[in-house]
Amino acid sequence: MSRTHIEEPARSIPVLMEAEVVVVGGGTTGPIAAIAAARRGRKVVLIERFGSLGGILTLGLNTKPSGALLGGLPLELWNLARSVGAAGDDYMATTKTGGVRIASPVDPEMMKMLLTRLCVEAGVQILFETFVSAPVVEDGTVTGVVIESKGGRQFVGTKVLIDCSADADMAAKANAPFVMGSGEAEARMQPVSMYFIMKNVDLVRLADWARSCDDVPARAIPQDEEGLAYGLWLTGFNGMLRRFQEETGVRLQRDNITLKTADGQMYVNATRVLGVDVFSPAAFTAAILECYRQIDGVCRFLRERVPGFEQARLGQVSPILGVRETRHILGEYTLTGRDSRGETTFEDTIAADSSALDIHDPKGGDVDFQSMPPYEIPYRCLLPRDVEQLLVAGRCISADHEAHARSRNMPACMATGQAAGIAAAIAVEEGVPVRRVPVGRVQRVLREMGMPLRASEITSR
Known part of the structure; x- marks a missing residue:
């Protein structure tokens, strides 16, 4: 007998806990978001499907951002790694188009420990070996997530959900619009690989x-x-x-x-x-x-x-596959290739990034890795359309295929995670939707953390 569907009976799901901010995904982006929110006194839960933090940086053996870490939590984390002998000095890599300043690789095993330490010290509740099945959306607003673990199927409530799943899993399941890869009928996506x-x-x-x-x-x-x-x-x-x-x-x-x-x-x-x-x-x-x-x-x-x-x-051999590109949410603004070349400034910028352009041709061919001017990322790229109290950070923000070649790199992912965590905390503090968070206040906090927000600030460093 061939079946295409089965019926799953309705059931009551126990509530495991309530939080103010839930972060889904403990890779490179999620821990930064969780720490940023927790350090502002918010009750934060970080949910990770594996048994350690860092994702492609640690489990995936990638070890290195494709750019410099210029301030805030990302630089704090790398300086902490250097202090315990788990990272070296930044270096200038020579490429066909000029030099690219790159943050030192890190010891992936030590980085797992350091990420966990910073989360625990900030008061983040981590849930390891836990898979998030779906967000719960009521009247267009996210109110929590359904999780699966050895403890069964449970619910974690939240006031703000930050999707750091890399593939926009929560946004997609909340029916937020997105495109795959290039967004064309035959979508082009950068290939997968394994370190x-x-x-x-x-x-x-x-x-x-x-x-x-x-x-x-x-x-x-x-x-x-x-x-x-x-x-x-x-x-x-x-x-x-x-x-x-x-x-x-x-x-x-x-x-x-x-x-x-x-x-x-x-x-x-x-x-x-x-x-x-x-x-x-x-x-x-x-x-x-x-x-x-x-x-x-x-x-x-x-x-x-x-x-x-x-x-x-x-x-x-890495126990996980390295995935470079899948969904891009359609946000309040879509970062374009022109933007990513440093040709645009934004009033609502929440990060300036100097990562290399790093394109792995979807059709094969050589890798395009080159130096480019710094660029800015606006807060609106973190706001998916058609659903409330949801922020997206990491490689699945609202960016087109060309811009993604820069915004997918770890410095940008960590920077958007940091901004999302601060914005979520401020939304809870002020009792406003994340879509109406005063971006000026987010920017002030980021500046106090030493984070450059303007591309022009990077060129002067």
Whole structure:
């Protein structure tokens, strides 16, 4: 018998707790939002489907923002990591279009601990290993979320919900409008990938070779051996990869490789799967399996062709797939490609960002990673249409496909999370909807935290 649907009987769901602010998603964005709101004395619940915080930064082994952290909670977090030896100094990466200032990678295991510590110290109630099934919307206003855990199906009430799920899961389930990727009929989305670690890499030998290798055009290579622990970054290997595939018959899906160090370990970004429907369990699983196949081929390439990797072996594979792009909410304003090139200023700006333009071609081809002028992100990009008491932060804010190539990067994600947390707290304090929060007050708080809000303020730094 073939079935397309089953009936689920109605049932009463117990209330687990009530909060003032609920943050869904404990990746790179959510903890910053939760800490920002909790430090203003609000009762905050942070709900995370895994057993640790940091998402793609930690579990995903990404380790590094593609830009500088210029103030506020993001910079505080990185300075804390530096104080315990879990991060190095920022560095200037050389690219085809000029230098890009990049925050140091971090030790992902230490960062899990630091994020958790800051949340607990701020008074955030974390719910690990908990999946949020759906928001509860009454008369167009979010009033809480339904969660699933070992404790069963329960309800957490809230006055403001912040969607930091990366895929706008809460906004979509609340019937807020959105587009997928480019928003076209055949939506273009940046491909998925999976990080891994190579152990036993001779970093000194690799750095010495890379300094004179024309096939590694984008790079940051410290002069001293000590700096290699957190400061080696290499992108390229295009010609070497082509020759390897021609000579061995191994087929890979990406034209280049990025290598970077954190705590003396080598993190590799070299896989790619195009056109994945991440909302299909079967397609998602197939993408993971394809990444595994590619990782095997990349390990062979590195050992056979790149000096310093002769004795290297696979050390760790990320347990999660790295997803770059899915839903973009349709907010009160949509950040455009022109905006992201620094050509627009906004009265309601809540962050200025200097991240690199980082496009992984939806159709394949080389990665477009380049320096660009700073730009501003307005508060309106965090406000989805058609639903009240909901804020969205992270890579699924209201931005078009081109602007997303910058706003998806960690510095921007953390900055929008910080602003959402402050705005949510102020909305509760003043008893106003998040759509009518006095943005000037949010901006004053951000400035007090040392956060630049104007693109012009970054160029002067």
